[in-house]
Amino acid sequence: MSDTNAQSVAFVRNSEIPASPPPLGETGPVKWMRENLFSGWVNSVMTVIAFLLIARFIMGVFPWFWNGVWDASSIKDCRNIMADAGTAGSACFAVLVDRWDHLLFGFKYPATEYWRPTLAFVLLVVCAMPALFAMYLPRKLLIATALYPFVAYWLIWGGSLWVPVVILGLLAVTAAIYLFIEGLSVSLRQAVAGIVGALSGIGLGYLLYLGAQELWFISGNVSAGEGIVSTVAGFVFMIAAIFTYAFFIPMGIFVGYAIYNSYEDGGLVTIVTTLFSLYALMVYGLGPISAAINSVVPIELEAVASRDMGGYMLCMILGTVCVSLSIPLGVVLALGRQSNMPLIKGVCVVFIEFIRGVPLITLLFVANVMLAYFFPPESSIDLILRVIIMITAFSAAYIAEVIRGGLAALPKGQYEAADSLGLNYTQATRLIILPQALKISIPGIVNVAVGLFKDTTLVSVISMFDIVGMIRGPIQQSTDWISIYWEVYLFAAAVFFVVCYSISQYSQWLERQLQTGHR
Amino acid sequence: MSQISQMKVSDEVAIEINQMNKWYGSFHVLRDIDLTVNRGERIVICGPSGSGKSTLIRCINALEEHQKGTITVDGTLLSSDLKNIDTIRSEVGMCFQHFNLFPHLTILENCTLAPIWVRKTPKKEAEEIAMHFLEKVKIPEQADKYPGQLSGGQQQRVAIARSLCMKPRIMLFDEPTSALDPEMIAEVLDTMIELAEEGMTMLCVTHEMGFARKVANRVIFMDAGQIVEQNEPEQFFENPQSDRTKLFLSQILGH
Ligand SMILES: Nc1ncnc2c1ncn2[C@@H]1O[C@H](COP(=O)(O)OP(=O)(O)O)[C@@H](O)[C@H]1O
Ligand SMILES: [Mg+2]
Numbered sequence: 053m054s055d056t057n058a059q060s061v062a063f064v065r066n067s068e069i070p071a072s073p074p075p076l077g078e079t080g081p082v083k084w085m086r087e088n089l090f091s092g093w094v095n096s097v098m099t100v101i102a103f104l105l106i107a108r109f110i111m112g113v114f115p116w117f118w119n120g121v122w123d124a125s126s127i128k129d130c131r132n133i134m135a136d137a138g139t140a141g142s143a144c145f146a147v148l149v150d151r152w153d154h155l156l157f158g159f160k161y162p163a164t165e166y167w168r169p170t171l172a173f174v175l176l177v178v179c180a181m182p183a184l185f186a187m188y189l190p191r192k193l194l195i196a197t198a199l200y201p202f203v204a205y206w207l208i209w210g211g212s213l214w215v216p217v218v219i220l221g222l223l224a225v226t227a228a229i230y231l232f233i234e235g236l237s238v239s240l241r242q243a244v245a246g247i248v249g250a251l252s253g254i255g256l257g258y259l260l261y262l263g264a265q266e267l268w269f270i271s272g273n274v275s276a277g278e279g280i281v282s283t284v285a286g287f288v289f290m291i292a293a294i295f296t297y298a299f300f301i302p303m304g305i306f307v308g309y310a311i312y313n314s315y316e317d318g319g320l321v322t323i324v325t326t327l328f329s330l331y332a333l334m335v336y337g338l339g340p341i342s343a344a345i346n347s348v349v350p351i352e353l354e355a356v357a358s359r360d361m362g363g364y365m366l367c368m369i370l371g372t373v374c375v376s377l378s379i380p381l382g383v384v385l386a387l388g389r390q391s392n393m394p395l396i397k398g399v400c401v402v403f404i405e406f407i408r409g410v411p412l413i414t415l416l417f418v419a420n421v422m423l424a425y426f427f428p429p430e431s432s433i434d435l436i437l438r439v440i441i442m443i444t445a446f447s448a449a450y451i452a453e454v455i456r457g458g459l460a461a462l463p464k465g466q467y468e469a470a471d472s473l474g475l476n477y478t479q480a481t482r483l484i485i486l487p488q489a490l491k492i493s494i495p496g497i498v499n500v501a502v503g504l505f506k507d508t509t510l511v512s513v514i515s516m517f518d519i520v521g522m523i524r525g526p527i528q529q530s531t532d533w534i535s536i537y538w539e540v541y542l543f544a545a546a547v548f549f550v551v552c553y554s555i556s557q558y559s560q561w562l563e564r565q566l567q568t569g570h571r
Numbered sequence: 572m573s574q575i576s577q578m579k580v581s582d583e584v585a586i587e588i589n590q591m592n593k594w595y596g597s598f599h600v601l602r603d604i605d606l607t608v609n610r611g612e613r614i615v616i617c618g619p620s621g622s623g624k625s626t627l628i629r630c631i632n633a634l635e636e637h638q639k640g641t642i643t644v645d646g647t648l649l650s651s652d653l654k655n656i657d658t659i660r661s662e663v664g665m666c667f668q669h670f671n672l673f674p675h676l677t678i679l680e681n682c683t684l685a686p687i688w689v690r691k692t693p694k695k696e697a698e699e700i701a702m703h704f705l706e707k708v709k710i711p712e713q714a715d716k717y718p719g720q721l722s723g724g725q726q727q728r729v730a731i732a733r734s735l736c737m738k739p740r741i742m743l744f745d746e747p748t749s750a751l752d753p754e755m756i757a758e759v760l761d762t763m764i765e766l767a768e769e770g771m772t773m774l775c776v777t778h779e780m781g782f783a784r785k786v787a788n789r790v791i792f793m794d795a796g797q798i799v800e801q802n803e804p805e806q807f808f809e810n811p812q813s814d815r816t817k818l819f820l821s822q823i824l825g826h
Contacts, residue, residue, distance in 0.1 A: 468634055469671035473685035473737060474661030483684060487675050568675055568717040 120145045120539075126532035147533050148543055151522075155543065158362015158517045159526050165210070165354060169365050172207040175200060176372065184558065187565065208361070208369065210353035218342040222333045230326040244325060251328070358436040362517035364547055369436070370518075371505040371551075374443040378504070379497065381444060382451025383490075387481065389456060400452070407449035412507055415442040420514040439511055447504040454496030458489035491566050498559040502552045509544075519544050575613070575767050575786050583610040584643075585741055585772045586631060591640035593626060600626050601637070602796045610740075613773045615783040615804075618793035619819060624776040627793070628743045631774070632663045645740060661689050664734030668746040670726045672718035678705065678729050679714040682736045690737065697736070704732040708762050724755025728762050735766075742766065744775040778823060784808065792816045 089099045120143035124130040130144040148155065157166055179200035182193035202216035233244060346352070361369065388400035407415070419438040462485060470480035490497075512521030523540045527533050586608040593601040600623045608614060616624050629635045630642060633649055633656045642649040644659050673681050682701035686692040692700070705711045708728035710721075718726055727747055734742060744763065748756045760782050767773060767786045777783070783790050783804055790807040792800045792815075800807070800816045808824075811817045 463669075463671075465667060465669055465671035466673065469667065469673070471634060472632055472660055472663075472665040473733070474657050474689045475685060476657055479688050483688065484673055488673075491675065566675075568719060 115139070116142050119143070122146055122149055125150065127534065127536055143539050144536060145539055147527065147536050147539055151527055151533070154363060154522055154526060155519060155540075156363045157365050158360065158522060160360035160362060160517075161356060161365070162354060162360075165356065168207040168210070168353065172204040173365075173368065175203060175207075176368075206353065208365075209356055209358070211355040212342055212346040213351040213353075214342040214345040214349075215338070218338055218345065219334070221341075222330070222337055225333060226326055226330040229329050230322060233322045233325055241322070358434040359516075361436060363522055364519045364544075366436075366511070366516065366518040367505070367508045367548075368551075370440060370443060370508040370511065373440050374447060374504055374508070375501045377440070377444045378446075378448040378451055378500075381448035382455055382497075383486065385448060385452035386455035386459060389452065390459060403445075404449045404452050407445055408453070412443070412446050412510060413513060415446055416510060416514050418442065435516070439514075439516070443504065443508065447500050450500045451497055454500060455489060455493045457496065458491075458493035459485065461492050462488055491563075494559055494563055494566075498555060502555055505552060505555070506548055519547070575764065578611070578768075578770070578788070580612050580788060581610045584608070585610045585612070585645060586774075587641075587643040588631075589641045589643075591630065591637050591642060593630060593635065593637045593639075600796050601630070604640070604798060606791075606798065608741075608772065608774065610772055611770050612789065613767050613771075613787050614775070614789045614791060615787040616774065616776045616791045616793060617778055617780075617783070617819070617823075618799075622793045623796040624793055625745050628665075628745055628774055628776060631741075631743060632660050632665055634665075657689075661685075661737055662739055663741045663743060664737060664739035665743040666727065666730050666734060666745065666747045668750050670718070670723070670730045670750075672726055672730055672733070674718050677715050677717055678710075678721070681718065681729060682733045685733070686736050701732070701736050704735045705729070707735070707765070708732045709758075722755060723751045724758045727751065727755075727759045731759075731762055731766070741772045741774070744773065744777065746776050746778075748777065748779060780808070780824060792819065794819070 090096045119134070119137070119139035121130050121133050122145050124133055124144065124146035127144060127147070130146055131140070134140045134142055134144075153163065153166060157169060161169070179196045182189050182191075183197045186194070199220075202220055206213055206216045233241060236244065385400050385404055388396050389404065391397045391400070416439060419442040420435070466484055466488065467480065470484040475483065509518055509520040511518050512524060515521070517525060523544060527540060528536060584607060586606070588604050588606040591601060591604040592599070604627060616627065618624055626635055630637045630649075631644060637649075645662055647659055649656070649659060672678075673684070676684065679698065679701055682705065683692075683694065683697040686697040686700060687694055702711055702714065705714055708731055710725055710728055710732075713721060713725060713729075718729065721729065731747075747763070748759050751759065756779070760779060763773070763775070763782070764786055773786075775782075775787075787804050789801055790804050791798055792807070792811075792813075794815050800811065800813050802810075802812075807816075808820065811820055
């Protein structure tokens with residue numbers, strides 16, 4: 053009705069007048085400086101002091117930088133060159149040239165294969181585009197993003213091409229299983245849920261039993277002095293083992309019954325069942341199938357072991373994988389924490405609070421030493437994967453809390469409107485709640501992501517040779533570059549800054565794009 | 572227009588509420604509510620703030636759970652069984668005091684969302700339906716804007732259109748005009764009157780007494796969680812029975 057008025061009432065303007073340019077005397081650098089730098093005497097004094105400090109800083113750093121030596125074979129060589137040129141005390145960037153490959157890839161990655169991680173990095177930039185700029189690029193391109201992890205894995209670790217291909221195949225089988233269960237009638241699905249619940253309960257009990265047995269065995273083998281922690285842990289686990297051994301079958305049946313009973317629209321049960329099948333397929337199917345195909349059609353790259361990964365590449369691997377895993381996991385945890393099913397809520401709360409209460413370093417040590425015992429002994433999980441699990445768990449707990457804030461900021465009316473239209477929980481969450489909650493949470497999530505990315509350098513304390521590990525170990529302790537300091541750390545700071553600043557700029561851009569109207 | 576309130580009502584029962592009780596913790600919000608609504612009825616519910624009006628109509632689409640008694644909507648008994656609740660919600664449209672549009676979706680997307688996901692209507696068809704109802708509430712030209720760019724009255728009309736896109740058989744309104752500036756109330760009421768003329772079964776919580784006289788075939792007065800009085804609008808306004816109704820009417824009509 054207000055718009056019909058707009059046509060009939062003469063004095064109502066229905067378009068905005070464009071802003072007119074300001075008068076000339078009010079613009080220009082002089083005016084800007086007078087207003088912003090010299091608006092009063094306090095301000096003027098501060099401006100002068102600040103300029104002096106900046107000038108002093110630049111005058112100190114610039115010669116160091118400008119006279120830096122880029123071509124030398126060792127730090128001695130470097131110093132001689134500078135002494136000859138009369139610029140002693142300048143930077144010795146030659147270390148960056150000399151150890152460029154090591155800084156980027158670590159010192160064990162085969163030199164002939166550097167093209168593989170480099171290509172993986174280029175592809176990362178390309179394949180991330182469809183996801184980062186989803187609103188401007190065709191949706192079909194997301195296939196490239198989805199396939200990227202498999203390609204990158206194969207490029208960086210090498211080995212048989214059939215491993216990632218078979219993983220893809222098994223994922224497809226799992227999707228088929230999911231669709232199959234979705235299509236079952238309610239009572240059949242309930243039956244499936246019960247059986248799967250019982251099996252996974254039994255499986256869980258058995259794994260726990262094996263792990264405890266292993267720990268007990270190890271703690272029995274270490275001398276009393278250094279093994280006190282593991283002895284205690286072993287003892288605790290042994291008790292757990294005895295219990296789980298006695299009870300894993302009834303426990304499984306109990307879990308099965310609980311899942312059967314908590315059955316509502318079946319969404320949760322379907323997901324649990326599907327994940328369970330996925331786990332079983334991967335553990336028992338992947339190795340034999342891919343080996344079989346490879347023996348017929350061998351397509352292989354030189355395999356590189358996880359312990360040979362290093363340098364900035366390692367930080368990029370950990371950073372990218374952990375960020376992209378911890379956001380969805382954080383969403384799940386945040387939603388779980390809001391759930392009104394007590395079991396799910398409890399698990400999420402305990403997980404989040406426990407992880408947040410423990411320093412990341414501790415978790416990394418756990419990853420280094422202990423996590424292996426939680427998995428079946430024969431599936432020796434490699435170190436990078438263990439570290440990924442820990443960092444992901446750590447940042448997912450933080451992201452979950454950020455997202456919980458976003459969920460809490462949504463007015464109750466949004467939930468009610470979604471409910472009143474007949475949307476079910478999954479639809480309401482996916483279409484109404486999450487898009488808004490995630491949008492609110494962007495700054496917080498980015499904060500965690502940037503922190504996580506920098507925290508990947510902590511793996512140097514568990515003797516992995518990421519960029520900081522490389523600097524502290526093989527570079528600073530080599531005879532050639534002993535005690536070189538500023539140049540290498542400055543380089544490390546620079547490469548981290550580039551990535552972190554890009555993430556921050558991207559997130560600000562994204563926030564502007566998602567701005568819909570004024571509210 | 573005044574004939575609307577005399578419009579015929581079918582004998583078919585749309586909503587039947589029987590001895591329904593609800594508590595918030597230990598607070599008894601609704602007491603022994605009995606109410607039968609026939610198809611095509613237009614009911615206005617009024618009463619002092621906090622008397623349980625919102626709670627009552629929110630029980631009808633199970634936004635709130637009741638603890639005792641039965642509610643039957645369109646022949647389906649409301650229980651905590653999830654399947655029934657979703658069916659009923661897709662048959663019963665609801666408009667809220669604060670519109671509750673989805674701010675991250677355009678007007679058109681707001682209207683097509685539920686038909687596409689709940690009714691599985693193909694996208695193109697859902698858009699045609701949405702445009703049809705947006706024309707009906709007289710804002711088709713705003714289809715591509717976001718809710719935050721519309722005035723309150725326009726937003727409420729979108730909210731009505733959004734509910735209508737689900738082709739509901741019953742509409743619930745919870746004070747649809749009380750968050751609006753006076754000059755926008757009329758445009759929303761006009762839309763609701765049009766809906767009534769088409770024979771929609773409506774339950775409106777509102778204090779717009781002019782609207783009640785014109786449209787309702789029954790006015791219900793609630794106080795302290797009970798239905799105190801119900802009558803045809805003429806009778807209700809001219810000849811209120813209970814003292815509480817008289818007091819309430821004198822307060823809202825008095826000045
Ligand atoms: N979620 C809730 N928890 C506890 N009390 C509530 C809740 N919602 C409403 N109430 C109380 O129930 C009573 C009825 O509320 P409501 O139905 O909103 O009243 P009306 O719509 O008639 O103003 C009020 O006293 C209110 O304080
Ligand atoms: Mg109310």
